[in-house]
Amino acid sequence: MSATITQDKTATAPEAGAKAPEQPRKARRWPWIVALVVVAALGATGTGIAASQAQAANAELAALQADYGDLETRAGIAQSSLDLIRDHRDRLELELEELRAAE
Template sequence: MSATTTDQTAAAAEAPEASQPAPARKARRWPWIVAIVVVAALGATGTGIAVASANDAQSELAALQADYADLETRSGIAQSSLDMMRDQRDRLELQLEELQAELDAATAG
């Protein structure tokens, strides 16, 4: 009977433990929060770098466009000057031909 009593006592001792729920496991949320914050920070940093790079590229493009416009203006001025020089040369050639014709007429006559 001693064995039966021991079994009952052991069963009685185990019964309260079995009926009590296991202690709730605390969810560790902080690693998830840290991971989300890190990903957001990296995304913001990447976006900032991309914006800065785009701004640099845009300012470089604006500088190149200004240089191109300046060169285009200078080219236009040079072309106009060249056209005026050609017109002046043509007028001088005509005057020279007229003077030679007058000289030939004066010496022949």
């Protein structure tokens, strides 16, 4: 038995692909490019919307904080007025007791 190696003359898959003229891939690439551009545009739009909503929320928060500050000031004034009214009432009660005791 002799060991003879026969050479296969058929081309393998990489060789066949290398010999064939390469088709331009630009025809298949443009939908991906368009899709990426659309996704990027939607992302930028979403970011813009989120930024504008954040600015609106910050403006509303600032207005609410100003209103809260006004309410705190008014509450302080009302408490002071209530304390003065109570003091005056107590003084009047003492005067009334003194007048009743004097009679």
